[in-house]
Structure formats: C-alpha cells, structure tokens
Amino acid sequence: MSRGCRTKTRVRREDPKPSRRQETLKATSESVQAAHRRAQEYFLSMIEGPVEPQVFVAKAKYINPQVYNDVVVERAVAGLCGYPMCSNTFTDTYGSRSYVIRNNILYDITERRNFCSNVCYEASELVYEQVLTLPLYLRDTEDADIKDICLPNLAKLKGCHGKVMDITGGIGNIKIDKDEKPKRRTAFMSVDEIARESLVNWSESDAEKNAHDKNSHKSDCDVKEKETSKCESKENTKEEAAANQLADVLNEESSFHQLHDK
Numbered sequence: 528m529s530r531g532c533r534t535k536t537r538v539r540r541e542d543p544k545p546s547r548r549q550e551t552l553k554a555t556s557e558s559v560q561a562a563h564r565r566a567q568e569y570f571l572s573m574i575e576g577p578v579e580p581q582v583f584v585a586k587a588k589y590i591n592p593q594v595y596n597d598v599v600v601e602r603a604v605a606g607l608c609g610y611p612m613c614s615n616t617f618t619d620t621y622g623s624r625s626y627v628i629r630n631n632i633l634y635d636i637t638e639r640r641n642f643c644s645n646v647c648y649e650a651s652e653l654v655y656e657q658v659l660t661l662p663l664y665l666r667d668t669e670d671a672d673i674k675d676i677c678l679p680n681l682a683k684l685k686g687c688h689g690k691v692m693d694i695t696g697g698i699g700n701i702k703i704d705k706d707e708k709p710k711r712r713t714a715f716m717s718v719d720e721i722a723r724e725s726l727v728n729w730s731e732s733d734a735e736k737n738a739h740d741k742n743s744h745k746s747d748c749d750v751k752e753k754e755t756s757k758c759e760s761k762e763n764t765k766e767e768a769a770a771n772q773l774a775d776v777l778n779e780e781s782s783f784h785q786l787h788d789k
C-alpha cells in the first residue's frame with residue numbers, strides 16, 4: 528500500500544528591499560558606532576602617559592566632556608596626573624577629606640585630587656570647558672563647526688585649590704553699600720538702652736507726624752480761604768446785580784416824572 532506523499536513546494540521569499548528610512552537609520556547607527564569606537568580609541572591613547580599637545584588638540588575634537596572626565600579619572604587611578612599633557616606621577620595627599628579651607632574659603636577637592644598640582648587642575652578645567660558637547664557622530668559632518676582647543680600656558684596660571692563652595696547661603700553675593708550708615712546691632716541691650724532707643728524713634732516719628740499735620744492743616748486753610756474768597760466774589764456779583772436793577776428802576780421813574788411834568 529503506497530501512501531501518497533505530498534511534496535511541499537518551498538517558495539523562498541525574497542528579502543524585501545529596505546526603505547530609504549531604514550537605510551538612513553542603518554547608516555546613522557553605523558556612523559554612531561564608528562564615532563564611539565574612535566572616541567574609545569582616543570581615550571585609551573590618552574591614559575597611558577603624557578600626550579603631546581598637538582596630538583591632544585587633534586584628538587580632542589572627537590571626544591566629549593564625559594570621555595575627557597574618564598581620561599582624567601583613569602590617569603589619576605593609575606597614579607598619573609589627570610592633565611593629559613602632564614608627565615608627573617603623584618600620590619593623593621588629601622586622604623579621606625572632601626573639602627579644604629584656604630584663606631577662609633572652602634574648596635571642594637573631589638576633582639582637584641586627580642591632579643599633581645593646583646596649576647594642572649586649573650589647566651584641566653580650562654580644557655574641559657572647551658571640549659565640545661556636540662554628538663560624536665556629528666563631528667565629521669561638513670556643517671559641524673569644530674574649533675581647535677586652546678591649551679593654556681601653565682607658566683601663567685596661578686592654580687586653583689578646588690571648586691569654591693558657597694556656605695553663606697548667598698549672603699556673600701550681596702553687595703554692601705559703603706555710603707549706608709551701619710545699623711546698630713548689639714547682642715544685648717539693657718532696659719535703659721531699649722527705652723532710650725524707643726524714645727528716640729518715637730520722637731522722630733512724632734516730629735514727622737507733626738510736620739505732616741502742619742502741612743495738611745496749612746493746605747486745609749488754603750482751601751478754606753479759597754472757598755471764602757469764592758463766596759465773597761459770588762456775593763459781590765449778587766450785590767452788583769441788585770444795584771444795577773435799582774438804578775434801572777430809578778432811571779425809569781425819573782423819565783416817567785419828566786414826561787408827566789411836560
């Protein structure tokens with residue numbers, strides 16, 4: 528007995544042609560990966576020893592601030608100064624401290640401790656501010672405006688102890704007017720002093736009030752005088768009108784008498 532076997536005809540589907548959007552996405556993801564690989568390569572080349580300034584300037588165009596920070600930290604962990612162009616080795620002398628006080632100013636030394644000196648720290652901060660934040664995969668495009676990083680002259684830098692911390696709650700930023708008279712601030716005041724001060728305040732405020740009352744009284748008087756003068760002028764006009772009326776009557780009477788006499 529033979530069974531009929533069905534033969535499946537396998538039709539191979541052809542892969543659909545990628546759309547333009549997919550092609551663009553693929554190209555973008557490839558360029559992103561290439562840009563990250565390049566940044567990773569430059570990162571590795573900067574953590575092994577001192578970097579020549581020209582080489583650093585050329586490579587720094589293709590890293591971002593995050594990569595630069597990683598370079599600083601990795602160098603410090605290996606005992607190298609965090610500033611890529613420095614050839615010094617160093618040991619962390621700050622111990623477990625996070626802050627130091629120099630000249631009555633509090634500094635955060637979290638980042639400063641990655642460098643051999645204050646000068647290298649300041650130089651690194653100046654370089655860090657110039658590192659581009661533009662996405663890495665856009666660094667090769669024609670539109671990208673990429674400028675060379677200006678490396679600072681270490682001989683001209685004074686150095687920085689760390690990041691300045693403001694512990695005054697913003698009071699340190701308030702500008703003090705030198706012409707303003709200093710207000711009296713005493714921690715303790717005796718009863719006599721309080722009474723004297725309140726009397727002085729009261730007499731000052733009372734004098735001001737009196738002056739104000741006088742001025743207001745004066746202005747009231749002026750208004751009243753004006754009103755009375757207005758009334759008088761009104762009365763005058765009334766009297767004049769009455770006199771004129773009387774004169775008219777008299778004139779009429781005299782003319783009547785003259786006619787009668789005739």
Ligand SMILES: [Zn+2]
Pocket residue numbers: 608609610613614615642643644647
């Ligand atoms: Zn250094």
